[in-house]
Amino acid sequence: MDSQTKQDKQVIDIKARFSANKDYPFGDSDDEQLWITEAKQGSQTAFYQLYEKYHRRIYALCWRMLADKDSAEDVCQEVFVVLWQKINNFRGESKFSTWLHSVATNVVLGHLRKHKNWLQRVFSIEEQGASVQEPSVNLTDDSTLTLLDQHIARLPERARLVFVLFAVEGYRHEEISIMLKMAVGSSKSQYHRARNLLKESLLANGFVSIEEEINHE
């Protein structure tokens, strides 16, 4: 197993442990099943309960993928409107939260494609992506964001999308390659690029490389 694969596995293991935690708040409770059933029958009250439970999580996904507060809010709304229309397609074969996340991911990617020509986006961003970009998000703008989130928002778009989908959302590179219409290898290289850019960006903001620290000692 090469070092890169080990690191990827490490990320997955951490996420798996996190998901296995009893306090993980996104299990499908009995209430949730009831809300889903009633929402399928057209109950807006039940649908509101689902919204109340999940909208912060979906907003976080939108924010991380779009790196823009206003767009994230708009797209989060769009996700729940699409959810209302498509909820009858949820057949309980997976957890509702998993299914909702796939709906949300598709809506975000659709939004990105709709609002800018995909190729144009790729070419313009990839040119800029050779080095760490000027921050699109002012690091002092929003104190509610983690430092890491602020740095993720500064990544070039494709690298950011792959990083969020793989490292945060837990999709496999094969799935990401289909979603983003790229080769599996490109997804992997974008992920490694994102990780290197993140470390570079964090080091520039006062973080210390462990390797560097050892050398100094």
Next chain:
Amino acid sequence: MSNYNPQEHMHLNNKISDKTLAEQVAALPIEMTPERDLWSGIERAINHKSQEISVDKQRNVFMPSAWAASIALVMLMSWFTFSPSTNEESAPELVKKQEKNSVTQGQLVNFMQQNFKQQKQTLLASYGQPTFDKLPEAMQQELTQLSDARASIRKALLTDENNADLLNLLDFTQQQELKLLQQLYRQYQVI
């Protein structure tokens, strides 16, 4: 979920390596709170949006039309396989009447075809000229099969003069196609 403390996370670890980065990613908050109220906009939107019927339910809804189309096809196949050849002596009354009225079978077929096209056009117009290719693939196939069946009967009628049964079959196929279209577009009014 516990409240997120940004300070705690920002100073979680100021030494960065692949491992610590992975740990910090895993520790990212699952939730973020939007600044504005999103529900009011969602509520307004869903008041005007209908819910899609699940794929399973759609299958059930389309069962009768699928049966009707299948029956039409079976009748058509049976006709071509088992129908006796017709001649002037055994020609049915309807055909004899046509001859007496000097209306040829070709003219009648054309009339039926024009009439069918008009009915189909009126039907499609009443549903806002929906797009055929947005129907489910299985339904597109049903419609194509019926349309092909109709074309085959018309072709057969050109070579088989004075055949009232075949004329009736053409009429039946046309009506089935119209019924199927009506059922489909009533279901897919949003298309």
